[in-house]
Amino acid sequence: MKRDDDARDSRRKLLAGLAASAAGAMVGYSGAAVAKSAEPAAASKGRSRKWGLVIDLDRCARCGGCVVACQQENNVAPAGPEAAARTRPIHWMDFLPPAPGSFAATPIPCMHCEDPPCVKVCPVGATYQSPDGITAQIWERCIGCRYCMIACPYARRYFNWSDPHWPGDDPSSLNPDVAPRPRGVVEKCTLCHHRIRAASERARVDEEPLTDEALRRLPACAQSCPTQAITFGDLDDPTSEVAHLAASPRAVRLLPEAGTRPKVIYLREGK
Amino acid sequence: MKRAAIVVLTALVTIGAYAWVQQVVHGEAVADLRTIGAGGAVWGLYVVGDGFFASAALAGLALACVLRVRRSRETESAARMALPLGVAGLVASLGCVLADLGRPMAAMVNLPLFGRPRSPFFGTFTLVAGASLLATVVHLGLASRPQWAERPQTAWLWRSLACGWKETASARWRRERVDFWLSLALLPLFLGGIVILGIVFGVRAGRPGWQGGFEVVTFVVSGGAAGCSLLALATRAPTRANVLRLLGVLTSLTVLLVVAGEILALRTPYSSVQRYARALLDGPYRNLYWAELVLFFLAAIMSLVTWRKTASGIWSAITALLVCAAVFIERFLVLVAWQTHGLGLSWPAGTYHPTLIEWSVFAGLAAAAALVFRLLVKICAAGTATSDPTDPPPAGRRLRSLTTAACLILGFAAASVGLALSAGLASAPLLDPILPGSPLVFLAGLFLMLLAPVACELIPDRDSPLYESSGGVPATTK
Amino acid sequence: MSRLSRRELLGGAALAGAAALGCGRKKDPYRIDKPPVPRVPGWRTGEERWVLSTCALCEAGCGIKVRVVEGRAVKIEGNPEHPVNRGGLCSRGQAALQALYHPERVRSPLRRTGSRGRGQWKTISWDEAIGEVTTKLAKLRAAGHPERLVLVDGEADTFTHDLWARFLLAYGSPNHVGMESTRAAGIELAKLYTLGSYGPTAHDPDGLVLAMGTDLLESSGQAMHFWRAASGSDSPATDPVTSFGRRRVLSARPRVVCVSPRRPGCRFDEWIPIAPASYGVLALSLAHVLARDGLVDKRLVRDRIVGFGAWRDQAGVEQPGFEGLLRSSYAPEQTQEVTGIAPATVERLAHALAERPAMVASDGDATAASNGLATGMAIAALNALLGSFEQGEAFAPNWKAPTVDALAAAGSAAPRIDGAGTAACPLGVCRVQAVPAAITQANPYPVEALFLHGADPLAALPGRQAWVAALKQVPLVVSFTSWLDQSAWQADLVLPESLFLEALDLVRAAPVAGEAALSLRQPVIAPLHDTRQSGDVILAVANGLGGSVGRALPWNSCSDAVVKSLSADILADMKEKGGEWHECGDDLACTLGIYRHQSAPRKFEICSQAITLRMAGFPNTAKTLEAWPCKGLPPWEPPRFSGDPLQFPLHLVIYRPAPFVENGMHALPWLSELPLVSGNPWPVRAEINPADAARFGLADGDEVLVESSVGSCKALAQVSDGVRAGAVAMALGKSGVVDLVVPDEDRLSGVLAWQGTRVRVRKAS
């Protein structure tokens, strides 16, 4: 009988689980650690990428399209007038306030630093740098100490001060590819990693290479930009558009003195 | 009078608990903490409280360790008071951290499982709050055993906690030795703790490669002042004078450090640091900044004057409270002003005014600490002076030495392994410890090491008469 | 120590069990709580599709593609193959998703039960609602007064709009009142009278764009185009690989110079502050420099432009031309006092305009003053001298007019209720702000039925009280709307309209760069609620009325109508005019017509004969005509401002910010929270120059009270050098701002004078 098998199975699992937790799972994991040493060889199979964004300030029209695109794609709940009055709205893609007298439209997502200070200070490894260079945040792991917010020189991290709330509490419009964040965790731009994942999955299922053309407008902000001011791609690939743009004499990075080496590169206005 | 104080403290704790429940139900939206860069501070009163309580407790404990190692009779009461004070302070600081966390329950699971020593938070939470608290409790418990053993038979809890303390010469001798070595061994832990705290809160709230290392020194020195002031509050007249003398030196030093730090900050090439320094001098924090300076200055003079005079209770209490207030403000300025006014990009300057909820939780924790202190003083050996161990050591017992050594060695091994396993030796993508739970192993190792003195003391002598018959040690008291 | 009894022990175990259950039932905080099975027929679990359609949040008509997962729309993106936006999409279009799922959408037809404005409603069926409307309209027609039906229509350039127009034509009412007079009517009328076509102009900025007012760059239907043009996105010269993504080489780079009392929030290269409503005189001054310095192309003037030099009118009488007017006046030194712009700047600008291809562009706010038409004519004339006119226009399908009965013909011949085209407003096409007065005074006739379609005049227009009073006098007010907006609140019947993501329509996109698109709007998801698109409702009503009305609108549904007319008339018409059809996307997706205007070059009449003719038709205005220095060219006059300058020392500058949507959707949380201002984006802001702030003792962030002679509004003071001294800039769309505006208008054209109000600002106490 299948049911009995299942029951036995689950009972066995329960016992195994109890045994494992009681024994500290020492043995099993030492084996795992050995398995891990074989990893780099396996990883070299697929070339690792260095994802980056180039934002051309000369093109940005400051329309705000990228902001809404990001919120829509990543299930960022609107704060509402009250929370907004207490400066608690969440904008993974934000605009840096211009200095007096200047236009200076500066859309500012997470910088995805090569040397991210936020990652170093996380006590539980909730935030980490992916092999492709995305500074990611695993919401489930986060304990909400907000140390990463303190450490980020760009102030690009957001804390969920209260439960997210969508108009009418209707979750129909939520993107199923992105988990909504509960109260008490820090969230941030993920470079739309789920879109990258979906694109590379599709490319592999269709057995086609993932070209730079397919990548350029992949994140929601880049896709939505009416002036194509935002370009996405692999900075390590010398033939990619981002790599080319990053070599422009106009290229600048924010707060170089912080030593974070951002992978979001700005192209200055003018000339 | 005392009863009234306890009623007030209990009421404060109740209010704090209620406020905390509000925060649990509604999220940290009830606090005035806001998104950094959008015009707020993400760390506020709670973390300031952590910085204050933990540093004061650790400084007090470190001081007590020094006094103990010096075995000075006059300062013995101060050294004794430091233990309950330390426990109370560390409990409050732990409470502050937990109140600040967005998901305290997740923290309870994820920190022991995946804690990463690279994070300064790991240092503050496990070493400072966890290990120091544990060490202090062990210290206090061992020191209190003689007192607990005197309780009547019916008090089973106390009797069992005393673990069969017998007032023998060898036991007392061992007590003294353990006390000495424990103090010596814990001194680096406490000193290290306060320095870690200083780095966490002093280096411009942890931003790497940025200006402001000067604040670390200020943080440590003013932490010492806070610890001293609490000790001065808790100790009686003859000892207090010594403490006040030290307090005078530390507060004077702090004044100098604060001023020097500000001048340095104004002269750095970094605009963010300058913004921060201006915010203190004549910006929104000017009242607090000048109040801090005046308080420190006043306290320095008063502690020196009071010490010269009779070290009168009221005056030294006032001095101590002034220092506490000044140190608290110093912590607030280092932490909060940096977040609201020290941003490198053109984000707008922020504000932070703690809400009633935050104040209530904070006050509740402070009151809880006071109650814990009160309780510990009541039940632990707060004032017992020990004898002078002039006698030669008795013949040891093999089991004891072995167990103690085993605890130390195994504990050290486990702590090292735990630290190594959790210290990011894993491959790059998974920054998790190689073994989930290795932070727990690290903590267990620390715990095991702290069990060494316990083992040393608890493993009973063979029949005492044996000793007497051998004529090795005179068993009688003086 | 008390013993634990067995009972207590059991109790403990029970507690443990309860705790365990609690743990087991813990809600997953990350779960997107979708129904576990496809509720929408035909959808598999986890299935997703991209559906192509056309945006409806402004007149641009951008192509969109919508991600639909298991029958739920979850993301709106730009359609890369659409000529208007080529893949990009502004904040408004994307935020439409929040409109779709808005909790306050009307979910079924409602009939008012209490007195008007009390908000007591009864849910009724569609059959009932349509029956009610049909009965009323049939009665009106039977009584011989079809003209007493008035439609206030906020929509333009859609098939639904055309259906409405056709319906009114067949029914016999001339009162299809659009909202144009509150938008860019000044500039569009100028185009009508100088070139002969009405509607938005295509702008092809290649060199220099002189933008009059900020709306053009921020919220107009052309904004998308200007962003892209100014960033060089369209230019082949900006191959990112060869030019490092630079916009263009400096010399050839398109430059956007914005002239406005307020600095635009979107991209520009130079901002020149100007006194409110004095754009016309600046245009004339620029034309003066061009004419004086011989910078006008003589061949162009000779071949294409009427009325620059001396000219002969239809009667053969020689008339003085524009040139003579310019020679005698409008020197930059003379206009400086009015515009506040230094003569050197005007000279520099004029020479820059003449140096390379240039154009002067403007949207609503430039001509929204009491001198609206004259300003529009001056701007158009300047464009003519620059050779920048006739860049193409929207594709209007040639729809065979229905045959109407005598009753309808008579009704359509009646004077319009808003007075457009009458002596009260001789040069206007519509004048929606005059509707309330006309209803209250029953002049020229009482209104029996008022339909509001895609329009919320109570919230969007000044003079709310007059509208409320007027609606009270109309026996039947029907609102076709998706929300219970302020106007719907006063209606008798609220007929919930499907959102554009649930409807089928055909959109004439605003023309850009000589190219116009006709694109299909198709339902992306099944209607979420019991709503219908208004086209279906009119078809049902027409069917119910029968007779010639029913024959004029013979289709069962809007989609039927679109498909049939698409295949029959429109396709052929477009082919004939040189357009081509594209089908983009894999599955049916979007059918899209791209059409390049290729008609024979027309003459540009700086001195418009059309104006002369129309003015001469009314005896009292004919006299006005005599006084004009150039016949057919309304002379520029200083704008009228309502409010005593001593009491109300500041000019109110109304602007439409980037997230502004005409039909109230700017209140969607995503748009309301756009971080385009520093600090909290929700509250109303009054932008004020530092000099004025000092004068009135205001600091940045102060709560202030802005008062005009008709209303007041609380706002947050934003001290900014982005506003000209003497002006207060406030964004339309925030609550209370519209109430400050005095509903004055241009008496020639009926253009609503948004910019004609004086205010004072003081600290709110």
Added chain:
Amino acid sequence: MSYARGRIALFVAVVALFAGVAVARRAPAGDRQQPLPMSHKRHIAKDMKCRACHQGVEGEAMAGFPTLADCMDCHKTAQGREPAEPEVRALAARSQELAWVRLNRLAGHVYFSHAAHVTMASMKCEECHRDMKAVDQAPSQPDVHGEMSECVACHRSKHASLDCLACHK
């Protein structure tokens, strides 16, 4: 000594609490009824592949369930003595949709792609799911208990990505 017994009782209670929690967390949920007594056995016996009904299994993240239209592709005409066939046709006649109950559910922050496992990694369905050849009813119990450790162990052994972002969303 009374306190000794008290302490034992306390200890027992605490153990019971933990055990209760552990059991409750792992206990199978109650049976959930599917809308049709659809037999996998009979369908597989007719040589139907999994992807015939679970259409997303090779190219999409979710395998998905057949819509009524998918069923009607075959069941428009009678296919032997299927007990559920009349019900399917009745539903189709009322143009209702099949409300399949999803049994295997992932935590909300976990991403799992069938395409990645079935097509890219060439895994067999049976490696995670039970063998459906023998199942004569519509399943009413989940058959995949996704523990993160299981995922990680398999990813390790197959040298698949161990990046957190590979599976988290």
